Amino acid sequence: MSPAASAPSAPRTSPSLEEALLACFAAAGFARLDPPILQPADVFLDLSGESIRRRMFLTVDEEGHELCLRPDLTIPVARHVISAKLELPARVSYLGPVFRFRGEGSGEFRQAGLESFGRADIEAADAEILALGLDACALYGLPQPEIRLGDVGLFAALLEALPLAPALRRRLLKDFGQGRLDADLGRLDEGKQEGVSAHAGVLAALAGADPAAARALITDLLSIAGISTVGGRSVSEIAERFLEQSSLEAGAGLTGETREILTRYLSISGTPDNASARMRALATDARIDLSAALDVFDRRTGFLTAYAVNLADVAFSTAFGRPLDYYSGMVFELHDPARNAGGPLVAGGRYDKLLSRLGAETCVPGVGLAVWVERLAALDVAQEGAR
Known part of the structure; x- marks a missing residue:
């Protein structure tokens, strides 16, 4: 097994607390x-990108297919929902070990979570x-x-409303969750170049070419070379990346006005109500329509209040995403305000395209969360000791 022969054992957690957590989930209607x-x-x-490879425990079956110890539980649960053809809406929970290298503790740790699939009332969900x-x-x-809140859908709506090349739009959306937008906004200013690509000749030849013909050419070249996958990506996906890069290299950068709008948007933070007002003001000033996405945002804020979430405790940021x-x-x-946990205690969000990317015939709305039970258990022990 790579990168290690075996995953180390996870530290113990409290069975009684885990049982109480599962009981809480069951009471809310989530089946394990x-x-x-x-x-x-x-x-x-x-789905997570090649960067996750170095954090996974990998092996190969007798037919040469790569297998791994599950690095999270959202994707395995989603695959089960599809393969078992569970009736929608489906509300499922889980608790068990996951395996990945991380900056803290063991490569094996326990994770609990919830996944809600198929609800049309997305703001309430x-x-x-x-x-x-x-x-x-x-x-x-x-x-x-501490509650940190963001909205990928709002940022995607902003990108759709701006005059951006499709390749650049995809690039900015992908980098949103990776925390690389500041670098992108500086590097992609209109007319700004940064060095020469290692594939400059190929990319120059593709620039301006018919997309279908260029995609077919790259696919043929890779097939002739005997390449079927690279880093988990198929030949067609590799071809698409080449075409995107050729578009970026051809100078499809940001205008000064577009960069100013993006910079102003990404500086907005505060309570949900305050942030909504500022985003609506920006849309008016920039003469762009974000009303549909902002209406979803405001309806969700109303439901948060209905679920007794104190909006004054919610720190919303337009620049906050997840990788x-x-x-x-x-x-x-959700974080420990004292910063003693070493990472989030609970994290999650909406992923309406996940099931279709895993093979579902239609797009299924989905939202969920993961709970780092060992981080929570460690805080509970520390609080008991302080008492």
Whole structure:
């Protein structure tokens, strides 16, 4: 198994607290699933990017297919919902070990979570999931965690409203969750060049070419070279990346006005109501229509209030995203205000495209959360000791 022969054991957590957490989830109508630990690796690489490879425990079956110990539970649960053809809407929970290298502790740790699939009332579903995350923290003795809120859907709506090349729009959306937008906004100013690409000749030849013909040419060249996949990406996906890069290299950068709008948008933060007012003011000033996305945002804020979430405790930021590119709407994290946990205690968001990317015939609305039970358990132990 790579990168290590075996995953180390996870530290113990409190069975009574875990049982209480599962009981809380069950009371909210979420049925427990326990998907297999061994999973196909390609789905994680396709959905989370090649960067996750170095954090996965990998092996190969007798037919040469890459397998992995599940690095999270959202994707395995989603695959089960599809394969088992669960009736929608479906509300499922989980609790069990996951395996990945990280900056803290063991490569094996326990994770709990919730996934809600198929609800059409997305704003209410979002609010319920965040409220259940708060309930999980309260169960472990932290009734008022720090709430960080963002919205990938709002940023996507802004990009759609701006005069951007499709390749640049995809690039900015992908980098939104990776925290690389500041670098992109500086590098992609109109007329600004940064060095010469290692594939400059190929990219120059593709620039301006018929997209279908260029895609067919790249696909043929890769096939002739005997290349079927690279880093979990298929030949067609590699061809698409070449075409995107050729568009960027051809000078499809940001105008000064577009960069100013993006910079102003990404500087907005505060309570949801305050941020909404500022985003609507920006849309008016920039003469762009964000009303549909902002109406969703405001309706979700109303449902958060209905679920007894104190809006004064919610720190919304337009620049806040999470590093998984299947998120499509609300994203959030709950943190220890004292910063003793080493990372989020609960995190999640909306991912309406996940099931279709995993093979579902239609787009299925989805929202969920993951709970780092060991971080919460450690805080609970520390609080007990302080008492």
